[in-house]
Amino acid sequence: MAETPNKDETSHPLEKIFHPRSTALFGVSSNAKGMASGFLTSLLEHKYHERAPLYIINPKVEQISGIKAYGSLLDIPDPVDHVISLVPERVVPALVEQAIAKQVNSVHFYTAGFSETGDPDLMDLEKRLVGQLTESGIRVIGPNCMGLYVPHEGLAFMNGFPAEAGNVAVVSQSGANAGDMIHGLGRRGVRFSKGISFGNGADLKAHHFFDYLANDAETEVVTAYLEGVQEGSYFFDAVKTLAAKKPVILLKGGLTAAGARAAHSHTGSLAGEIKIFDAMCRQAGASRAVTMDDLHDFTVASTTSLKDIKGKGVALVSGGGGFAVLSADAIAMAGLEVPPTPDPTKEKLREFVPVAGTSINNPIDTNPGGDIEIWANTIEVAAESANIDVVFATLPWSSSSTSDNDDSADPDSLESEINDYVDRLSGIQDRTQKPIVMLLRQRGDNRNSSHLFGLAAYKAGIPCFSTVNRAARAAAEILDWRERREGLPALF
Amino acid sequence: MAETPNKDETSHPLEKIFHPRSTALFGVSSNAKGMASGFLTSLLEHKYHERAPLYIINPKVEQISGIKAYGSLLDIPDPVDHVISLVPERVVPALVEQAIAKQVNSVHFYTAGFSETGDPDLMDLEKRLVGQLTESGIRVIGPNCMGLYVPHEGLAFMNGFPAEAGNVAVVSQSGANAGDMIHGLGRRGVRFSKGISFGNGADLKAHHFFDYLANDAETEVVTAYLEGVQEGSYFFDAVKTLAAKKPVILLKGGLTAAGARAAHSHTGSLAGEIKIFDAMCRQAGASRAVTMDDLHDFTVASTTSLKDIKGKGVALVSGGGGFAVLSADAIAMAGLEVPPTPDPTKEKLREFVPVAGTSINNPIDTNPGGDIEIWANTIEVAAESANIDVVFATLPWSSSSTSDNDDSADPDSLESEINDYVDRLSGIQDRTQKPIVMLLRQRGDNRNSSHLFGLAAYKAGIPCFSTVNRAARAAAEILDWRERREGLPALF
Numbered sequence A, B: 001m002a003e004t005p006n007k008d009e010t011s012h013p014l015e016k017i018f019h020p021r022s023t024a025l026f027g028v029s030s031n032a033k034g035m036a037s038g039f040l041t042s043l044l045e046h047k048y049h050e051r052a053p054l055y056i057i058n059p060k061v062e063q064i065s066g067i068k069a070y071g072s073l074l075d076i077p078d079p080v081d082h083v084i085s086l087v088p089e090r091v092v093p094a095l096v097e098q099a100i101a102k103q104v105n106s107v108h109f110y111t112a113g114f115s116e117t118g119d120p121d122l123m124d125l126e127k128r129l130v131g132q133l134t135e136s137g138i139r140v141i142g143p144n145c146m147g148l149y150v151p152h153e154g155l156a157f158m159n160g161f162p163a164e165a166g167n168v169a170v171v172s173q174s175g176a177n178a179g180d181m182i183h184g185l186g187r188r189g190v191r192f193s194k195g196i197s198f199g200n201g202a203d204l205k206a207h208h209f210f211d212y213l214a215n216d217a218e219t220e221v222v223t224a225y226l227e228g229v230q231e232g233s234y235f236f237d238a239v240k241t242l243a244a245k246k247p248v249i250l251l252k253g254g255l256t257a258a259g260a261r262a263a264h265s266h267t268g269s270l271a272g273e274i275k276i277f278d279a280m281c282r283q284a285g286a287s288r289a290v291t292m293d294d295l296h297d298f299t300v301a302s303t304t305s306l307k308d309i310k311g312k313g314v315a316l317v318s319g320g321g322g323f324a325v326l327s328a329d330a331i332a333m334a335g336l337e338v339p340p341t342p343d344p345t346k347e348k349l350r351e352f353v354p355v356a357g358t359s360i361n362n363p364i365d366t367n368p369g370g371d372i373e374i375w376a377n378t379i380e381v382a383a384e385s386a387n388i389d390v391v392f393a394t395l396p397w398s399s400s401s402t403s404d405n406d407d408s409a410d411p412d413s414l415e416s417e418i419n420d421y422v423d424r425l426s427g428i429q430d431r432t433q434k435p436i437v438m439l440l441r442q443r444g445d446n447r448n449s450s451h452l453f454g455l456a457a458y459k460a461g462i463p464c465f466s467t468v469n470r471a472a473r474a475a476a477e478i479l480d481w482r483e484r485r486e487g488l489p490a491l492f
Helices: A037-045 A089-102 A120-135 A175-187 A206-214 A232-245 A257-262 A273-284 A292-301 A321-333 A343-350 A372-384 A411-432 A447-459 A468-484 B037-045 B089-102 B120-135 B175-187 B206-214 B232-245 B257-262 B273-284 B292-301 B321-333 B343-350 B372-384 B411-432 B447-459 B468-484
Strands: A023-026 A054-057 A067-070 A082-085 A106-109 A139-141 A147-149 A165-172 A192-197 A221-226 A248-252 A287-289 A314-317 A390-394 A436-439 B023-026 B054-057 B067-070 B082-085 B106-109 B139-141 B147-149 B165-172 B192-197 B221-226 B248-252 B287-289 B314-317 B390-394 B436-439
Touching (some): A023 A037, A082 A089, A089 A120, A165 A175, A175 B321, A206 A232, A248 A273, A248 A292, A292 A468, A314 A321, A314 A372, A321 B175, A343 A372, B082 B089, B089 B106, B120 B139, B206 B221, B206 B232, B232 B248, B248 B273, B343 B372, B372 B390, B372 B411
Parallel strands (some): A023 A082, A054 A067, A165 A221, A248 A287, B023 B054, B082 B106, B165 B192, B165 B221, B221 B248, B248 B287
Antiparallel strands (some): A147 A192
């Protein structure tokens, strides 16, 4: 492929990094073993090589997995945009020299063993090598990171990432956590515009990526895991600018002394840092995730109908008395409410709800058995109630241990049943303009069917959570988030 | 089988209820459909009918599923110990009359529609019918509940309960929650002495069962879900007596106003009830679970090596920098500590740990890859450290996304690999006398292998948790529990 000019001359300076027209893997071992070779298999799995030239630098072989190998970057006849460094740190000086001579656009160092060791000599070395590249106009991702996932381009750093692109950008200092975020959210149906693992951030840091993502039309929500905050005032400005435009969810590791030591990012006293970070998030209008579960749940909440929740009134439509009791407690403890069903709603429910073994007083248990009409009508009538802002519902098949849709179900009939449920929920959301949150209670035997339901539901904008506690926490966070954004542009 | 006298004349008055020498299902429908018929399939699955006579009362049929049906209890020629009432409430008076005439020992009413409706007439009816039975010396479980699970006897009220017996007693007012507890804990390897769902508690209440379980040699730990507290002073005395002898874990539903309404058990102001219940648990030396997850985790903690944790020092042995950072934060936030590795321990680790890409400063990441020797040695050396009271470790196969033992593995080699891991962990626990807590991080593709590992580990006394947050919370609870039991007999 010949080099072509940027399609948009006014594009963001980092734009080209996310759209490399060619990529070289520097240092794949010939036996394709070890972590580093995972980059090659991931790029092949995502078909990068079918969209753009992919090269390998390894002087000892002709090709690996069908990809031609060269002895040096300079041996490649065509231009190279992006270089992924998989070599040990001692080979990095040669790579830097070649990258500069080849005038590449960006280098991503998977290579570790620099500033994160805390060794002053290695910190200096990182500074010097990265400085040589940046002075030549080459941007650097890392070192000590997994780099870029751009599904549109077929760029990926782990196997099993979704091939389909979406609207969520993932930013993570840690490569393993980036993988957890993309795999975990992906299993819940979330799709991604970009994924970025930037490690030590010797050149490009969180604030650079936030600035880029604020202006990236493909990105609607940003969800990030950070360890150290680099260049604090730039960082804060970038978070503020980004959060004014798009929902931002931030999880910071190393907020306790133990975690900070683990992050190798801070030493000494860190007392009060949790409060400082929390205050920064509140001031900027960002959402602070306390745990990785939070990050996942808040991302799901802000990309589904749950983002439009208007108040605290929850209707709980579920089978199982004890489950309903604990759920009501959990909802109340999260700061939401389970208001009694008003009389007009009760009357409407009584029109189609059998009396025996049912409760219509919120929690509502209309004991639908397998009757999807009763189930869907119950949810719709509950959602229409004036004191209700959101419905939390279980699937009939997961609400009782004797009316299961378990994993032994026929795949075709399962798919059609799932579509039926999702269509009805979708219709209820459209008509009532209230979010319907599904609680997918997982037992041993319904994991696959719950998983498939969750994917179909997410696609239709219906949020799913594995526990009522997590659902309630996510709903409360949206309300809190909106409240603290007073004065900022309304995102939802 | 002929009637035989109690093997132990000094046994507890409730003993016979848990060991019925014959049982009659009153009201199984002939088409074996509906919730009620689940009792028959559960008893057959657990082979009750192979150990003791099982009868069905249904005047319209000869037999159902090979079990002979009679028109009335009085038509059964042999004695009947236990009756399970599956009939609608209007048939209950006839059942009561027959049970009294037949001189049965106990009646369990699955039948609902009495005091839990809040209807004064139905409350009176419950009182009258149950009174007729108790005045005739017949004990009553329920109404509105699932009754008894006694694996030793083949008694069970849901399919899929473990056939093997164990040391944990489950007590639950809610049948659905009893099922969640037995199924959920069962999937983690816990086995049960007895399971009791007692619903409205018209005759036998939580305090009766606690009194029995305090004296039950088969029960070592009691874990309970309660809604209303009935006969408060008896209840408190029973909890105190039981908690002095055995670990007791209590989860109370309906602690918020919303939950209480859901429980139909209280109305009006309940402000401060959470505090009162918490204070009661603390005073009695019981453990209070705030969520169902807590109940499961605290039960696992108190039936594995984790019960013997002596202090707050956690060594975290895990792969993945970002995971280690968040884990250290979670451990610190739970009130535990992740103390720096002391120099002598560092020296021992350096003897076998490769330097590159490793960290030995706690969190410890010795990057074992698939090397079980390095992995096990790391855990053992960490456990030996003077400032360490417990090790939290991940499995090498679940700690990184590229060295997985996924569900596509060969079952035989998986089993032998699991046994190898478990044997080594078990040996380390024996030698160091410190609990080793396994964090089984579940992704999409290792659920089955993680599940099988968890079962084998539990059997060897090794506690497993799905997240570090849950592990840390359970460990902290054991320490807190022991502290607040000062003056009570030491259980662990």
